[in-house]
Amino acid sequence: xxxxxxxxxxxAQTARSTYRNxxxxxxxxxxxxxxxxxxxxxxLSQLNLDPHKVVLVSDIGCVGLSDQYFATNAFHGLHGxxxxxxxxxxxxxxxxxxxxxxxxxGAGIGGHHLINAARRNIGITVLLFNNLNFxxxxxxxxxxxxxxxxxATTRDGNMExxxxxxxxxxxxxxxxxxxxxxxxxxxxxxxxxxxxHPGFALLDIWELCTAYFVPNNTFNKxxxxxxxxxxxxxxxxxxxxxxxxxxxxxxDRAHAQxxxxxxxxxxxxxxxxxxxLEQPFRLVVAGRAGGKVRSTVRTAATAGVLSGLWATQRDxxxxxVMTGHSVSELILSPEEILYTGIETPDALLVVAEEGLAKxxxxxxxxxxxxxxxxxxxxxxxxxxxRKVVIDPKSLGIRVTRQNETALVLFKALQHLDIYPxxxxxxxxxxxxxxxxxxxxxxxxxAVENAP
Ligand SMILES: Cc1ncc(C[n+]2csc(CCOP(=O)(O)OP(=O)(O)O)c2C)c(N)n1
Ligand code: SF4
Ligand SMILES: [Mg+2]
Numbered sequence: 066x067x068x069x070x071x072x073x074x075x076x077a078q079t080a081r082s083t084y085r086n087x088x089x090x091x092x093x094x095x096x097x098x099x100x101x102x103x104x105x106x107x108x109l110s111q112l113n114l115d116p117h118k119v120v121l122v123s124d125i126g127c128v129g130l131s132d133q134y135f136a137t138n139a140f141h142g143l144h145g146x147x148x149x150x151x152x153x154x155x156x157x158x159x160x161x162x163x164x165x166x167x168x169x170x171g172a173g174i175g176g177h178h179l180i181n182a183a184r185r186n187i188g189i190t191v192l193l194f195n196n197l198n199f200x201x202x203x204x205x206x207x208x209x210x211x212x213x214x215x216x217a218t219t220r221d222g223n224m225e226x227x228x229x230x231x232x233x234x235x236x237x238x239x240x241x242x243x244x245x246x247x248x249x250x251x252x253x254x255x256x257x258x259x260x261x262h263p264g265f266a267l268l269d270i271w272e273l274c275t276a277y278f279v280p281n282n283t284f285n286k287x288x289x290x291x292x293x294x295x296x297x298x299x300x301x302x303x304x305x306x307x308x309x310x311x312x313x314x315x316x317d318r319a320h321a322q323x324x325x326x327x328x329x330x331x332x333x334x335x336x337x338x339x340x341x342l343e344q345p346f347r348l349v350v351a352g353r354a355g356g357k358v359r360s361t362v363r364t365a366a367t368a369g370v371l372s373g374l375w376a377t378q379r380d381x382x383x384x385x386v387m388t389g390h391s392v393s394e395l396i397l398s399p400e401e402i403l404y405t406g407i408e409t410p411d412a413l414l415v416v417a418e419e420g421l422a423k424x425x426x427x428x429x430x431x432x433x434x435x436x437x438x439x440x441x442x443x444x445x446x447x448x449x450x451r452k453v454v455i456d457p458k459s460l461g462i463r464v465t466r467q468n469e470t471a472l473v474l475f476k477a478l479q480h481l482d483i484y485p486x487x488x489x490x491x492x493x494x495x496x497x498x499x500x501x502x503x504x505x506x507x508x509x510x511a512v513e514n515a516p
Contacts, residue, residue, distance in 0.1 A: 084109040084116055086136045095279075097247040097272025098128055098194055104247075105164075105192065106135075108256035119162045122151040124171035126201040127274075128194040131166045145175025148182050151189045159312040162260060165191040170199045172230050173208035179230065179267070183239035186264040188310040192256070193230055193267060196274035204277025211292050215281045227296065231269035235304040240264035242304040244293075247272035248286050255302075263310045334495065338372040338488040345398035346483060349410040349427055351420025352470040354389025358420070360497065361471045362393035364505070365478060367492035369397040372484035377405040381423060391420045397483060412436040413450070414477055415443050416470050438477040440469075453480060462511040471505055475512040486513055 085106050090099040109119065116137045123132040125144035132139035138161075142150050147165045155163045172179060172193055182189060198216050199205040206216040208228040215222060235242040241262040243255050247270060259266035271289055273279050282288070293300060348365075352358040359380045366376035374397045381392040394407050409430040414437075415421050421428075421443065431437065431450040438453050439446060446452075457464045457472040464472065479486060486509060493505045 080113055081110055081116070084119070084135050084137060086134060088134050090134055091130055092127060093274075093276045095273060095275035096127070096200075097196055097270075097274070098131065100247045101192065101194060101252070101270055101272060102131055102134065102166075104252040105256055107253040108260060109137075111253060111257050112260060114162055114260075118160065119164065120151075120154055122147045122154065122163060122165045122189075124165070124167035124175075126168040126170050126199065128166055128168040128171075129201075145171045145173070146178065147171060148175055148178035148189070148191060151191075152178070152182055152185075152187050155187055155189050155312045156315065159188065159310075159316055163189040164260065165189055167191065167193060168200065169193065169195045169197060169207040169209040169230075173228070176208070176228070176230075176233075179234055180237045183234040183237045183265050183267070185311040186238055186240055186308050188263050188312055189265060190256075190259045190262070191265075191267040193269045195230070195269055195271045196278055197227075197271070198274055198278045198281075200274045200277060204274065204281060211296060214278070217277070217281075229296075229298055231267060231298075231303055234265070234267050238265070238308075239267055239304065240306050240308050241266035241302075242269075243267075243302050244269040244271075244298065244300045246270065246286075246289060246293075246300075248289075262305075263313075264308055334367065334370045336371060336373045337491065338368075338485050340369070340372040340374050340397075340399070340484045342374060342397060342399055342483050345396055345400070345402065346412070346481075347407045347410045348395045348397070348412045348414065349407060349424055350393045350395070350414045350470065350474060351416065351424045352391055352393075353417035353419045353466070354383065354391050355466060356389075356391070356417065356470045357467055358393045358470050359390040360501075361474050361505075362395050364471075364489065364492045364496055365474060366395055366397070367496050368478075368484055368488040369395075371488045371491055371495075374399060374484070375402050377402045379405055379407075391417065392423045410435065412438060412477065412481065414438040414474060415446065416440055416473050421446070436481075438473065438480075440473060453477070460511045460515045462508065468504060468508050471508045472512065475509055476515070479512055 083106055092098045119137040121132040121137050122140045123129045124147040140150050147167050151163045151165045195209055197210050199207055203217050205218040206223050210223045211227050213222040231242050231244045241259050259268055278284055350362050366378045369376040377396045379394040380390045383389050396402050410427050413427055435450040437448050437450040441456050444454050455473050455476045457469055460472055493502050
């Protein structure tokens, strides 16, 4: 079945007794990770899910090793980011069962991902393997380390209050939240229930890191249960509610609005003109902030698409709105553009000193096979490129800061003859607000009428 970009095989499903593969776990003797993973295996077997439709997204740390021991799909990435990856997988493939395996270290590093996934109610199940420390790196304290606990980094006892991950996601929109321990006999049932729950589910499963937290704190099952009690962290099913699941809701809305396509897919532009371009053409426009550089280049790009070309646009990034965009790069091509960077532009258009300062490196690289369009103030700029001087004042229309770039760019496009100016007129109407479009159509008319 295909939905979005990932194709998933769906062979006939026969009942499986295990979702584990042959490989033994690598964990230290007595580590809670193996215990919880065995319970997960039981839950998956109970649900009899097609392993092709299950994705285990593992975080980093000892728990991050886990996905390799299962005969399901898997994704393994950076520390703390497992929930973000799982969100992406679920968004594009709402029919998949997406299960995150993360440690308390990952929950601290990527805490905001947890909160955002909860608030969206994205339909993933997060298993928090909460062994109260960073296991893999030597038992350092984490966001869930209890007050007073000794770890590699809190030798005199932890002074910080631990984060209650379960109640944090519960108050931020999670729709299934449970807390318990690796010792709970009914853990497989809670795992199965959480996996079946359509929205965001989190199980905060407290467990033992026998290599570090246990010896550092002479810790055991009894102390673990007592710690939950002392901290006032409730256990059991903490929260459950019904709320629309985000991924499926997004697809439903997309289907309702467009019949078939994703909500995020671009609106198509109908090709109405032809272009004589046979290879990519790279144009850089150097104007001034507030000179409508970006929107004018966008119009030129849109005209390219209306003429059957591929188009990409890259703008410089102003630190504040008031400094504004002054340089915009446009690539037009009859073939798909796989690299949007420009080494040397085929044409450079200079309207203002401000933009020129940012594109001098291009100017230095350009030779006589390239074109330099300039306004009269830059007629003396030294260059090996062929220079074309365009005087906006000669086009029979009052030149303003707002229309100067359009006047010079439209005139240059007329000179280049990549597509008909009628495509530009359609692009102006398609991309600009009516009052701005009127101004630009007057500019285009002036360019067309000029000798
Ligand atoms: C961004 C980032 N910071 C630090 C590390 C180093 N690192 C690797 S594993 C680990 C601790 C993992 O602890 P936890 O997530 O609780 O998993 P556990 O080992 O306890 O199962 C750390 C800090 C990393 N991989 N990435
Ligand atoms: S270091 Fe701790 S978390 Fe890692 S495998 Fe050993 S006991 Fe488990
Ligand atoms: Mg840990």
